[in-house]
Amino acid sequence: MYFAGIDLGSTMTKVVIIGEDEQVCASIIRHTGAEHRRLANKVMEEALEQAGLPIDEISYLIATGYGRINVPFADRQVTELTCHARGVASFFPGVSLAIDIGGQDAKGLKVRDGKLIDFVMSDKCAAGTGRFLEVLSATLGLRLEDLGDISLKSRNRVSISSTCTIFARQEVVNHLSDGVPLEDIVAGLHSAIASRVASMVRRLKVEPDVVFTGGVAKNIGVVKALEENLGCQVLIPEEPLLSGAIGAALLGKELTLKALAEGEPIQRGKRRLEEATFFK
Amino acid sequence: MVAETNQGLTRVREIYQDGPRRVKELQAQGNKIFGYLCIYPVLEFLTALDLVPYRIFGDMREPITRADNFMPTVVCPFLRSCLDLGLKGRYEFLDGIVTTHICDVGASLHSSWDYAVRTPFAYHIDTPHTVHETSREHHRGLLDGFKKALESYTGKEITPERLREAIKVHNRQRALMRELYDLRKLDPPLVSGGETIQVAKALMSLPVEEGNKLLEEVISEVREREDGPQKKSARLLVWGSILDDTALTEMIEDLDANIVMDDTCVGSRAYFSDVELTDDPIDGLAHHYLVDIKCPRTFRAGDFNATTKDYMADLESRFSYLADYARDWKVDGVILESVRYCDTHGYEVPQLRDYFNSIGLPSIYLEHDYTEGALAPLRTRAQGFLEIIG
Numbered sequence: 021m022y023f024a025g026i027d028l029g030s031t032m033t034k035v036v037i038i039g040e041d042e043q044v045c046a047s048i049i050r051h052t053g054a055e056h057r058r059l060a061n062k063v064m065e066e067a068l069e070q071a072g073l074p075i076d077e078i079s080y081l082i083a084t085g086y087g088r089i090n091v092p093f094a095d096r097q098v099t100e101l102t103c104h105a106r107g108v109a110s111f112f113p114g115v116s117l118a119i120d121i122g123g124q125d126a127k128g129l130k131v132r133d134g135k136l137i138d139f140v141m142s143d144k145c146a147a148g149t150g151r152f153l154e155v156l157s158a159t160l161g162l163r164l165e166d167l168g169d170i171s172l173k174s175r176n177r178v179s180i181s182s183t184c185t186i187f188a189r190q191e192v193v194n195h196l197s198d199g200v201p202l203e204d205i206v207a208g209l210h211s212a213i214a215s216r217v218a219s220m221v222r223r224l225k226v227e228p229d230v231v232f233t234g235g236v237a238k239n240i241g242v243v244k245a246l247e248e249n250l251g252c253q254v255l256i257p258e259e260p261l262l263s264g265a266i267g268a269a270l271l272g273k274e275l276t277l278k279a280l281a282e283g284e285p286i287q288r289g290k291r292r293l294e295e296a297t298f299f300k
Numbered sequence: 301m302v303a304e305t306n307q308g309l310t311r312v313r314e315i316y317q318d319g320p321r322r323v324k325e326l327q328a329q330g331n332k333i334f335g336y337l338c339i340y341p342v343l344e345f346l347t348a349l350d351l352v353p354y355r356i357f358g359d360m361r362e363p364i365t366r367a368d369n370f371m372p373t374v375v376c377p378f379l380r381s382c383l384d385l386g387l388k389g390r391y392e393f394l395d396g397i398v399t400t401h402i403c404d405v406g407a408s409l410h411s412s413w414d415y416a417v418r419t420p421f422a423y424h425i426d427t428p429h430t431v432h433e434t435s436r437e438h439h440r441g442l443l444d445g446f447k448k449a450l451e452s453y454t455g456k457e458i459t460p461e462r463l464r465e466a467i468k469v470h471n472r473q474r475a476l477m478r479e480l481y482d483l484r485k486l487d488p489p490l491v492s493g494g495e496t497i498q499v500a501k502a503l504m505s506l507p508v509e510e511g512n513k514l515l516e517e518v519i520s521e522v523r524e525r526e527d528g529p530q531k532k533s534a535r536l537l538v539w540g541s542i543l544d545d546t547a548l549t550e551m552i553e554d555l556d557a558n559i560v561m562d563d564t565c566v567g568s569r570a571y572f573s574d575v576e577l578t579d580d581p582i583d584g585l586a587h588h589y590l591v592d593i594k595c596p597r598t599f600r601a602g603d604f605n606a607t608t609k610d611y612m613a614d615l616e617s618r619f620s621y622l623a624d625y626a627r628d629w630k631v632d633g634v635i636l637e638s639v640r641y642c643d644t645h646g647y648e649v650p651q652l653r654d655y656f657n658s659i660g661l662p663s664i665y666l667e668h669d670y671t672e673g674a675l676a677p678l679r680t681r682a683q684g685f686l687e688i689i690g
Binding site for chain 2: 086097098099100101102125136137138139141143144
């Protein structure tokens with residue numbers, strides 16, 4: 021038996037296929053893009069090809085993420101809250117607080133015994149999300165993936181007082197015209213995003229293990245700033261983008277085994293590998 | 301077949317979608333239409349004088365533009381929307397408007413409305429915010445003033461007999477609405493949360509007797525219906541600020557949950573207690589509209605004279621009716637919702653959550669912007685909550 025999780029995030033689309041032994045047979049990460057949401061089937065086909073499986077071999081397929089309703093071939097939709105919690109617990113069984121900073125939102129997940137018990141989310145604006153860094157790296161003329169290493173060189177971090185992306189951009193431009201070194205500005209931005217997210221997740225009580233996932237977890241500068249802010253070590257999975265998709269696949273396995281054990285039929289969707297249309 | 305068996309609900313939906321159509325017909329026949337805001341204006345006075353009460357609502361699908369000249373953007377978007385619609389002429393047909401001191405923003409809406417919308421008759425009742433004996437006396441005095449103003453506008457007298465008749469007709473509506481709510485105790489419920497909002501909104505857009513007839517029709521057909529809500533995994537109670545559009549409710553009911561009970565003002569708050577027929581009927585009205593309606597705009601401490609304060613006892617006396625709702629409607633979880641910037645509801649939330657925690661009922665707080673477009677992130681929160689309690 022094989023199980024698939026597809027996580028259609030606002031920025032990145034992730035697919036993971038696992039076997040019964042929970043070993044990963046395929047994992048794909050692609051940009052979601054404007055039209056990509058309607059082409060989740062293409063990403064799925066790519067993953068199936070990588071695993072060398074036809075779609076009928078997949079026992080259960082769960083869609084998650086903001087675009088989860090746009091996956092016509094999924095058997096079930098589960099929120100990224102539950103899927104992230106499940107995925108993170110599979111890497112770090114002792115997780116108590118999971119922080120996920122994605123392209124357009126930040127989440128804090130309280131986990132107990134591998135299960136989600138409470139959560140906080142911020143998705144009203146770009147502050148405290150990957151988008152904040154995306155916009156400001158463009159202002160600074162730097163590549164997004166270089167920000168982390170650059171910030172580590174900082175000796176005198178500036179203070180960015182606004183977490184609003186628009187106002188922070190003005191502050192950055194001011195600092196640039198004052199001749200502040202780039203690394204000090206970048207470190208300031210990391211500190212701003214970390215303090216905003218830290219104050220949000222404190223509502224859930226910060227206890228170890230704290231795990232950090234999502235695209236922004238790939239930025240070592242934000243990781244350090246978050247550790248400084250929370251006053252504890254922050255664990256990062258090997259591939260922080262995949263925890264949602266892996267969690268979805270694992271949940272699929274659990275649901276399938278539960279149904280089999282209880283002798284109940286497995287509720288499958290229509291499995292049409294086609295793009296989502298906006299007109300039913 | 302469905303159209304034939306659901307005539308009442310079809311009519312409800314028509315009025316929900318085009319509220320003013322019926323009252324404009326009545327107006328063409330010589331009736332006066334009186335707009336009112338919130339559920340605190342004493343509607344029995346209007347009915348006793350054959351004035352048609354018509355509740356003022358906002359429109360979350362209409363961007364707020366003109367109201368920004370009068371109100372700051374960081375206040376209740378529902379009230380801003382109401383004023384905006386007034387300024388855009390949506391309520392031009394009204395012969396009168398009655399407001400109460402819902403909150404400071406509601407009071408400022410009255411001044412702006414009077415200044416810029418200029419409905420011919422405008423009256424503001426400065427309803428107190430506590431239930432002390434002195435507040436009740438004061439409220440009674442305010443109602444005497446309101447009565448006089450209406451009498452001088454119409455040239456007719458509100459006699460105790462007419463008022464008693466009006467109270468009976470309104471109490472009949474309250475009883476019928478509770479009967480409809482009883483049909484939500486079943487699993488699956490016979491009426492959805494979205495349909496209940498449509499019914500309540502239709503009733504608030506019709507003369508009360510006409511509303512009663514419609515409600516009787518709805519109840520009898522709902523009892524027989526086979527196209528009602530499906531059975532779902534969770535039964536929810538929704539508490540919070542005004543929901544005058546079904547968008548949020550329907551978004552939640554599209555998930556694996558039925559909303560079976562509410563504590564909102566286009567819902568149970570307006571109907572769950574009767575007006576007592578006192579010797580002087582105004583006494584009963586003064587009591588009902590200040591004490592019986594349970595909206596957080598009125599503060600009700602457990603015991604004003606207590607010298608030591610017991611937090612849990614205070615919560616119990618303020619919120620135990622919600623535990624009763626949860627028990628009687630077999631509720632699995634509570635959604636606390638509020639429009640952004642509603643301090644009145646927002647300040648109640650931490651204590652409510654403490655209370656629900658103390659009785660072991662899971663709850664989640666959703667804040668919304670009173671716009672239809674911003675609902676998608678709330679869907680993730682609501683669905684996540686259902687996954688936790690499921």
